[in-house]
Amino acid sequence: MFKLSSTALLLPMLGATLSGAALIPATANAAGGSYYSAELANPSATGKFVAKGVVWSCEGVNCGAGRGTSRPAIICAGLAREAGEVKSFVANGKALEAEDLARCNGAK
Numbered sequence: 383m384f385k386l387s388s389t390a391l392l393l394p395m396l397g398a399t400l401s402g403a404a405l406i407p408a409t410a411n412a413a414g415g416s417y418y419s420a421e422l423a424n425p426s427a428t429g430k431f432v433a434k435g436v437v438w439s440c441e442g443v444n445c446g447a448g449r450g451t452s453r454p455a456i457i458c459a460g461l462a463r464e465a466g467e468v469k470s471f472v473a474n475g476k477a478l479e480a481e482d483l484a485r486c487n488g489a490k
Contacts, residue, residue: 415446416439416446416447416448417447417448417449417473417474418436418446418447418448418449418450418454418457418461418471418472418473419444419445419446419471419472420444420445420446420458420461420468420469420470420471420472421443421444421445421468421469421470422440422443422444422445422465422466422467422468422469423443423466423467423468423469424443424466424467425440425442425443426438426440426442426443426445426465426466427465428440429441431464431465432464433457433460433461433463433464433465434450434452434456434457434459434460434461435450435451435452435460436448436449436450436457436460436461438461438464438465440465443469445461445465447461449474454471454473454476454478454482455478455482455485455486457473458471458478458482458483458486459485459486461486462486462487467487468483468486468487470483471483471486
């Protein structure tokens with residue numbers, strides 16, 4: 383009989399976990415862009431930041447992010463709190479309605 387060390391058992395599991403984790407960002411941006419895109423009223427003070435658990439990347443007034451776990455209106459409100467007024471917000475190709483966008487900005 384032979385005895386396996388705990389390290390020998392963990393390495394295959396770790397490899398499977400890491401390869402699965404590598405697929406998550408690719409899925410979020412599989413369409414060639416961000417899941418969320420937004421236009422701010424004023425340029426963002428920082429290029430990258432986290433709002434409501436979503437990592438945003440901004441260039442001037444244009445921002446994009448991978449998919450989060452909350453509804454788009456909540457993600458938008460988090461962005462507004464961190465970066466200021468949001469002029470437009472799109473989630474998976476669908477723009478927020480004017481009413482929802484107004485709520486997004488009022489949630490600062």
